[in-house]
Amino acid sequence: GEDVEQSLFLSVREGDSSVINCTYTDSSSTYLYWYKQEPGAGLQLLTYIFSNMDMKQDQRLTVLLNKKDKHLSLRIADTQTGDSAIYFCAERDTDKLIFGTGTRLQVFP
Amino acid sequence: DTEVTQTPKHLVMGMTNKKSLKCEQHMGHRAMYWYKQKAKKPPELMFVYSYEKLSINESVPSRFSPECPNSSLLNLHLHALQPEDSALYLCASRDSGDGYTFGSGTRLTVV
Numbered sequence: 001g002e003d004v005e006q007s008l009f010l011s012v013r014e015g016d017s018s019v020i021n022c023t024y025t026d027s028s029s030t031y032l033y034w035y036k037q038e039p040g041a042g043l044q045l046l047t048y049i050f051s052n053m054d055m056k057q058d059q060r061l062t063v064l065l066n067k068k069d070k071h072l073s074l075r076i077a078d079t080q081t082g083d084s085a086i087y088f089c090a091e092r093d094t095d096k097l098i099f100g101t102g103t104r105l106q107v108f109p
Numbered sequence: 110d111t112e113v114t115q116t117p118k119h120l121v122m123g124m125t126n127k128k129s130l131k132c133e134q135h136m137g138h139r140a141m142y143w144y145k146q147k148a149k150k151p152p153e154l155m156f157v158y159s160y161e162k163l164s165i166n167e168s169v170p171s172r173f174s175p176e177c178p179n180s181s182l183l184n185l186h187l188h189a190l191q192p193e194d195s196a197l198y199l200c201a202s203r204d205s206g207d208g209y210t211f212g213s214g215t216r217l218t219v220v
Contacts, residue, residue, distance in 0.1 A: 031207050042115075042199055042213035043152070050207075088151055095140065095165065097201075097209060099151035 004091055004100035011106045018079045020103045022072040022089035029091035032065060034074045037086045037102075046074070046087075081107045111136060113212035115200050121218045124190060130215045132183040132200030141183040142209070143175060144199040152199055158183060190219045 004024045012018045024032070033048040049056045049063045049072075056063045062075040072089055084107045089100040113134045122128050132141065140159045144152035157165035158177040172194075174186040183200055200212045 033209070035211075040216075043201075043211040045208055045210065048207060092207070095157055095159065095203075096154050097142075097152075099153075102151055 004089060004098055006087075006089060006100040006103045008101070009104050009106070011108065012079050014079060014081060014107055014109050016079055018074075018076040018083070018105055018107075020074045020076075020087050020089075020105065022074075022100050024070050024072065024089070024091045024098075024100075026091055026093055026098070027067070027070060029093060031092040032063075032072050033090040033092070033097065034061075034063065035088045035090060035099075037088065039085075043088070076105075079105075079107050081109070083107055111210070113200055113202050113210050115198075115212035115215050117215060118213070119216050119218075121220060122187065122190065123220055124192075126190075127186070127188045129187065130185040130198055130200075130217075132185075132212055133181055134202045134210070135181055136202065136204065136210070137180075138202035138204045138210070139180060140203045141177065142201040142203075143183070143185055144201065144211075146197040146199060146214070148196075156185075187217075190217075192219050195219045 006022050034046040035043040047058050060077045064073045086102045086104050088102050090097045116131045143155040146152040154167050155169045156175045161177045172189050176184040195218045197214045199214045201209045203209045
């Protein structure tokens, strides 16, 4: 099966940039996604990237994809306390989303 | 309406009870999904419905029974659950494009 790995925890100061990393194993994935989950809540789609792209920018979010290394990252510029949450990357395998292990982002003043 | 609505938000049930979880979307999405998320873990796929037909069952025990009565509605019928089935149950839908929209989930506790 596919394994999607993320580092467990990231702590940043408010106003700094955050970079959350993800590695995946299925080279046939067509789309890769980033979701945000706040405590007790569902999943909020942040952004997604097609596998033939290497970068996508959407306001404070920048996604980088290195298909050769099967590495995906999410950069959040000017991180705010409201960005504190768990962030999941996910790869799409036919009609299934395979989620990463999740990274807890903590933003401190 | 750009939301996936799940009811109830919380459910406590005994091991001999029968209950149902409901998911509704009015975005015209033709694919709908059930995911299960245990505490501190990523969501795991349970079922996929495409055009109201079950297309994927990830070897889910028969005590979980999905139903798609129409293109806007997805149910998950629960019977004879175990305490280890306690989790957050998430519904999602997808249009012909590529974004998956998730509901806020039903937090299920089996006692």
